[in-house]
Amino acid sequence: MNNGPFIFLGVLLVMLWSWYGIIVKNFKDITALRPQPLLEGGAYPAGRSGTANLGQNVYQANGCAACHTMQTRMKGYGADIERGWGRRNMVLQDYLLDQHVFLGEMRVGPDLASVGSRNPDVHTQLLHLYNPRFTVPDSMMPQFPYLFEKRKVRGRGSREALRLPEKVREPGFEIIPTREALALAEYLVSLRAETPIFEAPMIPKPEPAPQKTNAPAATNAAPGTNADAAGKTQP
């Protein structure tokens, strides 16, 4: 072990092991994933609207990931599902089309993976961002008034103005969300992980009884489909 090149080679092999095992393997796995087609039409994930995609940048720029996670745990491991933070656990498929994935590290605030299902109203999200104490009285979350503009009311006022609680309303002035606030609110509202997919079952384990099929008169179905049954796992 007195040989520089030997140590260099050894450390190189160690780094290749972790590089290959973690990054390359995941690269291959994740780039092989595709949005899963749904029988009802469309695919999951369907992608977010343009504004919601921009909202990811606002989320990142304000350090929301410092307090919020987006990784709902499976039913039976912790109480995320029971708490109403989602209907199933988050999986790689949910994050497939996102540029930024804010898994997060700790829950100083609630898990946001399905916050769009809990609070689908953009205005509520905006109000919460403007001052969290308006929607959650003893919240620890900082306020983001700089994402909003305070303007003099012109005429009957803007349609986009926030409907503030009575005691903080200033007559003659209104609070308008900027594009950043709107994008962030749209992004939050788009966060829903409700579609049942292969990796994340939303229903309990079925009984070992014969399963009901939903094809009315399918007779030739059985023999030819056993080949598919074995190959059900994703390619």
Add this chain to the structure above:
Amino acid sequence: MTASVTETASARPSPDAESWQPLPEDIDHSCRLPVMFLFTWGIVWLIVSLIFGVLGSIKMHAPGMLANEPALTYGRVVAVSSTAFLWGFASQAGIGIALWLFARMGRTFLILPRASLVAAMIWNLGVLLGVGAIMAGEMTHFAGYQMPLWTAPIFFAAFVILGLSGLLTFVSRTERELYPSTWFLFAAFFVFPWILAVIGLLLGRYTNIRGALEPIISIWFANNFTMLWLGSIALGVLFYFISKLSQQPLYSYSMAGFSFWFYLLLATVSGFQNAAGLPNWMPSLSAVANTLILLPVGVIVYNWYKTSAGHNRAKKEKDISTKYLNFAAFGFVSAILLRTLDSCPVVDEVVGLTVFQAGLAHWTLYAFIAMAFFGALYHIAPRLTEVDWPSAGAVKAHYGLTVAGIVIFAASLMLGGYVEGTAINNPQVAFNTVSRQTLPYLGFSSIGLLLLLAAQVALLWNLALLARAQYRECCGGVRREAAR
């Protein structure tokens, strides 16, 4: 020249040029400029990190405080604090220590000292730009790299020079046998540019990185940064000083070799133990790695124990560094044990995604890495400046306050995480109640941070006095002579 013959006992009489080795004092002298620069700015950034940390901690109790200013919103304040610690303090101090260790262990002068000084300046510029960019709103959400990724080339360029300096010093060593510390430093200097290039290119330059690959790369980076970059340097420091300060040879070279390779192999795939949105093989792999790593860590501890067991106790007590390094060794072992515990699914279910993780991360960074770096700093700085630490009181204050600070900070966050976790896992408890239950623990952690901040101010003051004393000794003397 002539003075060298009458110098200290470690000067080797050398009849021929091949076995000639420079004196430690002269090696120190060659290191002085870049290493003192790195140390000083490292402590400055540490103080910046703690100021922002305290600010962030207070914001937990008064979320409205300074929240109207986008540059001071909680998320950015915490990002600045983390960046200033990891990139401003820990990396710089680590590089400075590593350069000195390469030179001393190789019994050779530091190569490219002036270029290293320039590189250190570039590094600091990078940190400054990064911190400014975070406050301006360009932060990323990657745990180990929260500056915008366009700063990565700056650090890469600076490290090319610093790494080259270390490498050339290593290559030009006059001592052929490699002491285990050298392996650790070598590994650190290899790992850092590798992981920096990965995160800079994959997440900064190439935009076809889809979906969950982003947090996977980010967690991989953060873990390797702490355990294989900073951690390797800290282990190199501990190996070096445990033998040097006790004046005993390290107990077993081969045990050190065993633990070196296995530590690297296992620590590099750790980090995913708490991830819930990732396939199960990742937390399982990290859990296995965190458990297996107990073996090389046990071997390291045994090695250290056998090394220091028989030595002169009296001599040991007088050395400032020994206190820090003992605590750092304890910090190392406890951090590893806590990580192993954290990987058990039973424990992870409770504390996996709570403030416990922040407590554990900070315990690792302060009790292990920062304490090791402090110990080294207290040993190296007086040798570079050729002046003893002026204020013994400041040293005692620094040690006491740092230990108290980190213990209070980490313990309160870990306990708070446990409380939070059990409350979150009870679906009957509303989330507001969970927050309210966690808040007092966050309050205690603020106290810990304040103590840490006070400690580092004491250190900076001592460093300033040291520099002033050295200036007086060095340039004051010249002036006196010139005036004659």
Add this chain to the structure above:
Amino acid sequence: MKPDRKKGQSKTRELRPPTRSKSEDPEPSAGHFGLPVSLFVILAIMLFWAMVYLDNHAGGFSPHVYQRFTSSNDLVTWIPYDPVRDRLIKGKAVYDMPTCLACHGPTGAGAPGQYPPLANSEWVQQKDPARVIRIALDGATGPLVVNGVTYNGTMTPWRPTLSDEQIALVLSYVRQSFGNNAPSVITEDVAQVRKATAAHAGTGWTADELTKVPVKE
């Protein structure tokens, strides 16, 4: 390197006594106690445990297995696998390639005057898929009556582009969708027809030829 005045050596060295109170200790060295065998025994035991743990918890390193599930097989038992629904999804995927979608439309309505509908089409709903397989393989040409309406066009042959499996899937999908209710088609039948009609490749089927194809009731 000359052992002269060393690079960087301070000129003031001679002016002041050294301020360090103790002499510099020698650099550390390492002793050479060997590695005990017990270490490797412990390592082997730990590696064995690691393998067992990964077998049980790593889900075969599959990207689809999450917490608690131990393997893809375990996961599959939790999902009410519906083989028929699965085939329909796959068949729809072939339909949307846009193999059939482009002309026959998303609801199988076709385009009046141009493309015949698949919805409620007697050709599609015939119990024996012999004719509809031929249409899918080599296309149709000339006047064709569907639901009382005559269509006079040409349909693209899919023999060269689609595999037997794909044709079976898409036909099964069409025969179970758009209001149709006819039995699925299996791959073997398509393969059989493909071989039997090899001579007809490249030419579309006319209505006369199709009606001459025998169908089992």
